[in-house]
Amino acid sequence: MSGFYSVLASLLKYIFVTVIYLFIFAIIRMIFLDIKKANSDKRKPQHDTTYLEVITNKNNLYFDVESSYPLTSDVVIIGRGEDCTISINDLYMSNQNTQLWFEDKEWYIADMGSTNGTYINGEKMTDEPLILDSGDRIRIGQVEFVIVIVGE
């Protein structure tokens, strides 16, 4: 091996390793900025429609729930079935547990004959549909929601 090459290779190895580490550092930095941006986007959820906010501590549940569910359609069915508008895999829910619907500028709620019932502000619902006010607590199965009504 020529002397020139030996010197070149021995010098370049330091630069080489440094550049590789700069590369790794640059990628980690960009990923870090990405996460930071994603988190700051997440902190202020935008709601221009009425939504249900989950207030049960999600860590105590064995199934997945979102932190909030926007009510985008006029009829919303909550239950365990996969075809429900809001489908939550909670064993204490019936396939079609509760129905919410929008009529004459009011949100109505009715239990759909579920096994474990629907609780409004801690009281079990009868078969009569009720009109919801913003801030009412709704408990279905093991999950408790607060309804936040936006707009009229």
Add this chain to the structure above:
Amino acid sequence: MKALKKPIILLLITTVMAFALLFFYRTPMDVNILYIGGSVMLISAITYFAIVYFKLGDEYLFLIVSMLVVLGTLMLCRINYTYGIKQILWYLISVSAFYLSFFIYKYVKMLNKMGTFYFILGVILFIATLLFGTRSGGAKNWIRAGILSVQPSEFIKLLYIFFLASYFSGKRDKLVFGKIKEKYAILFCVYMYLGFLVLQREWGIAVLFFVIYIAMEYIFEHDLMLILCNFLLAGLGGGVGYLTMYHIQVRVATWLNPWADVSKTGYQIAQSLFAISSGGFFGSGLGLGKPEYIPAVHTDFIFSAICEELGLFGGVAIILLFFIFTYRGAKISLKLPEGFDKCIAAGITVMFGIQTFIILGGVIKLIPLTGITLPFISYGGSSLLSSFIALGVLQALSGREVEK
């Protein structure tokens, strides 16, 4: 200085340095190596800018992989020039396969309904390997057709992930043949694959397949009892294999103490350890070490060669690159909604992570050595091609999350 914060610039600097070094290393100097280096650089740059410009999803995956490929080809050209050039040609083919698999996965919608097809294709490939395969280094895993030789297990790996994903994303309460739960039917299929791999003596890939199954079972079904039973069964299988098969006993013995028979069975691992230790922190410098003393240095033991010539820091850099890559994969999988896509992303990520662990653990004598390639770095067309196909799928999946 601001340019140094852009990973793509650093990648290009690394490529330039790598091929300039190679140019001076070769005697007589060969101008072709500069052209080859230039084309590798061009491909990395074009693909990166295409991903950023057309918003094709995660921009880091391809960057990380390009870095790994540059380091791998650099080392290969230094160890064996012919292999290195072949590997670069395979890299060009693989990048086209990357684009192809990207677009196929993005636009073909029925991939999740072909579980049985993947399984049967995998079995056919296995049987073809057993019938027409040739033996190389103890494992019967090559099919040679003219100048081309293929390692089918690299592609079965992908079929296997697709097969598992289509099961884990489907409705799992179906009954097969009227009475067997699908869960157990899948288990049977997995063990059938493992059986084929054991017949081919591909222990590394068998372990990889098993871990992929366990990981996906844990993530998507979470049947802890079943996982425990699997571990017991695998432990039993491994125990029986250890007691009955001589070459496994040799593998374990050389892992526990390679110095006992250092001139024969322990030679490879001992040379690997010598190479790593002689490198020190910064290595001997490219072309100034003696990695060619390690048998199979261009495939399984390329990490030891990197450690010798680029030093401990170079080796750790490789591990870190795989680390970020796996992290990105896991993040893509977590962000996707439940279903086939999520399973595929998780499966591919687990595959890359575990495969890297198995071979790196093997060459540094952390776990018993099993012959398996280091993704994106080891010499081998099939390995590179299948890794890039998987990368294309992962790239398409990361694009899904942007679309939403």
